[in-house]
Amino acid sequence: MPKITLIEFNGQDHTIDAEPGKSLMQNAIDNMVPGIDADCGGACACGTCHCFVDEPWRESTGDVDAMEEAMLGMRPDRADNSRLSCQIQVSEAMDGMVVHLPEFQM
Amino acid sequence: MNQAIQLPDPWSMPLEQIDVSDTRLYEQDAWRPYFARLREEAPVHYRSESPFGPFWSVSRFEDIVAVDSNPQDFSSEPTIIIGDLGDDIPFEMFIAMDPPKHDVQRRAVQPVVAPQNLAQLEGLIRSRVTDILDNLPLDEEFDWVERVSINLTTQMLATLFDFPFEERSKLTYWSDIAAAAPEMTGGDVSREERVAGLTECLETFTRIWHERKGREEGFDLISLLQRDPHTADMVDRPMEFLGNLALLIVGGNDTTRNSITGGVLALNQNPAEYHKLRADHSLIPNMVSEIIRWQTPLAHMRRTAARDLEFHGQQIKKGDKVVMWYISGNRDETVIDRADEFIIDRPNARKHVSFGFGVHRCMGNRLAEMQLRILWEEIMQRFSFVEVVGATERVESNFVRGYTKLPVKLHAL
Ligand code: HEM
Numbered sequence: 001m002p003k004i005t006l007i008e009f010n011g012q013d014h015t016i017d018a019e020p021g022k023s024l025m026q027n028a029i030d031n032m033v034p035g036i037d038a039d040c041g042g043a044c045a046c047g048t049c050h051c052f053v054d055e056p057w058r059e060s061t062g063d064v065d066a067m068e069e070a071m072l073g074m075r076p077d078r079a080d081n082s083r084l085s086c087q088i089q090v091s092e093a094m095d096g097m098v099v100h101l102p103e104f105q106m
Numbered sequence: 107m108n109q110a111i112q113l114p115d116p117w118s119m120p121l122e123q124i125d126v127s128d129t130r131l132y133e134q135d136a137w138r139p140y141f142a143r144l145r146e147e148a149p150v151h152y153r154s155e156s157p158f159g160p161f162w163s164v165s166r167f168e169d170i171v172a173v174d175s176n177p178q179d180f181s182s183e184p185t186i187i188i189g190d191l192g193d194d195i196p197f198e199m200f201i202a203m204d205p206p207k208h209d210v211q212r213r214a215v216q217p218v219v220a221p222q223n224l225a226q227l228e229g230l231i232r233s234r235v236t237d238i239l240d241n242l243p244l245d246e247e248f249d250w251v252e253r254v255s256i257n258l259t260t261q262m263l264a265t266l267f268d269f270p271f272e273e274r275s276k277l278t279y280w281s282d283i284a285a286a287a288p289e290m291t292g293g294d295v296s297r298e299e300r301v302a303g304l305t306e307c308l309e310t311f312t313r314i315w316h317e318r319k320g321r322e323e324g325f326d327l328i329s330l331l332q333r334d335p336h337t338a339d340m341v342d343r344p345m346e347f348l349g350n351l352a353l354l355i356v357g358g359n360d361t362t363r364n365s366i367t368g369g370v371l372a373l374n375q376n377p378a379e380y381h382k383l384r385a386d387h388s389l390i391p392n393m394v395s396e397i398i399r400w401q402t403p404l405a406h407m408r409r410t411a412a413r414d415l416e417f418h419g420q421q422i423k424k425g426d427k428v429v430m431w432y433i434s435g436n437r438d439e440t441v442i443d444r445a446d447e448f449i450i451d452r453p454n455a456r457k458h459v460s461f462g463f464g465v466h467r468c469m470g471n472r473l474a475e476m477q478l479r480i481l482w483e484e485i486m487q488r489f490s491f492v493e494v495v496g497a498t499e500r501v502e503s504n505f506v507r508g509y510t511k512l513p514v515k516l517h518a519l
């Protein structure tokens with residue numbers, strides 16, 4: 001199982017054994033990582049699972065599609081490496097990945 | 107109340123005759139079984155005639171999310187309420203625009219309600235809440251809607267706009283008339299009154315805009331609009347300016363007001379839940395989400411089909427009205443357990459459709475939640491119970507789900 005580290009805005013880190021095939025959002029929720037609300041349950045329709053993927057792993061997480069782009073566009077703290085964690089399918093290639101969580105979800 | 111004509115039996119009447127736009131369903135709080143039947147038998151339901159013309163109803167949770175996240179097929183233009191916009195004032199608001207225009211305008215005003223800004227406001231909001239609660243009588247009947255719900259949300263609005271505090275009741279009035287024309291949602295405000303009121307709203311804010319121009323500091327909505335290059339000259343486009351004002355005034359007023367009232371009602375109808383709250387105040391944030399789901403302050407949003415399309419086997423034609431009934435999605439048992447019940451420690455309480463989904467998802471959701479959280483934290487510090495002691499009166503509308511009266515009595519700790 002790939003190990004993924006999620007770092008809260010306050011610096012607190014959580015390393016989880018992620019289950020490939022499931023979304024990063026689902027993996028974080030299953031492991032009780034705070035800082036992701038996921039109000040829509042993974043439908044790419046709420047934007048409350050926002051995260052920032054550290055540079056070396058950006059490619060492994062795939063492309064941002066039009067709908068995710070639209071939802072990300074509504075966020076004031078949007079950055080180049082912004083992603084919606086419900087749109088990232090965890091794979092073995094993500095072993096060691098580091099992801100930062102935003103100060104607030106909205 | 108218009109009870110002269112009895113409502114038809116929801117289960118035996120012909121399916122195609124069900125008209126969920128009938129405002130009596132909401133005034134009499136009789137809507138539940140009609141939607142239960144639609145969800146079960148006709149998830150995409152056509153009603154060929156109504157005071158608002160023909161329309162499709164989407165009633166299941168998942169289908170609402172799908173329509174709400176598909177602005178290409180389901181357009182927010184020309185308007186997002188079931189009725190037609192009166193042609194009296196041709197408003198322009200981003201809630202009724204599609205991408206990309208919507209995105210540009212929303213991005214310009216969004217920072218004012220971003221959580222970073224709200225954190226700065228929390229202290230001010232708490233002191234206003236405290237003030238209002240400390241001035242309420244104990245053991246004496248009064249109207250919660252007027253003294254708390256309206257009073258508090260009006261003060262919040264005045265704060266957000268940095269509006270002259272003594273004149274703040276005007277904000278409530280403009281909010282009340284903005285979406286209450288009969289042809290829009292079945293309200294009872296005349297066209298003349300609406301035009302006069304909204305004209306005054308525009309004039310007042312135009313004056314404030316010019317007075318404030320050039321001011322460097324300030325995180326109120328007007329200052330933020332002035333500082334963003336996309337909106338710095340919005341005052342020169344009066345219908346867009348008025349539209350955005352109306353959107354923020356209505357968005358931040360009625361909805362929160364009715365959630366404040368709804369929470370008191372829900373806790374009175376469910377004493378066991380109230381005992382949970384008394385025993386554990388840390389349930390408040392979760393309860394706030396549950397109140398907003400249970401109340402569903404906006405019963406629907408409408409879209410217009412942008413092309414001919416098929417949905418659940420139904421042929422929807424370009425130009426047809428498609429109404430997403432949030433009030434029904436929030437009672438969808440296939441997604442929400444015991445959906446008709448009010449459960450303050452419900453798991454996944456945030457998973458509701460009251461704020462909509464997709465690019466139009468409510469911009470003020472965190473502000474609304476914060477106001478309700480602070481209010482309930484302060485109520486718990488002061489009163490043992492807010493007791494409902496008389497009949498509620500409900501708003502006659504298929505859009506705004508709310509109350510005009512809730513008689514209560516406060517009991518000391
Ligand atoms: C409990 C309180 C509230 C509820 C239930 C509520 C509900 C909604 C709903 C259903 C929508 C449309 C979503 C869609 O089409 O998918 C919306 C949009 C909006 N709301 Fe709220 N709202 C609330 C509070 C507020 C507050 C306090 C503000 C104040 C700033 C606000 C501002 C807005 C704005 C500006 C939009 C338009 C967003 C867009 O089109 O991009 N709302 N709200």
Ligand code: FES
Pocket residue numbers: 025037038039040041042043044045046047048049071084085086087
């Ligand atoms: S969970 Fe809603 S967008 Fe990811």
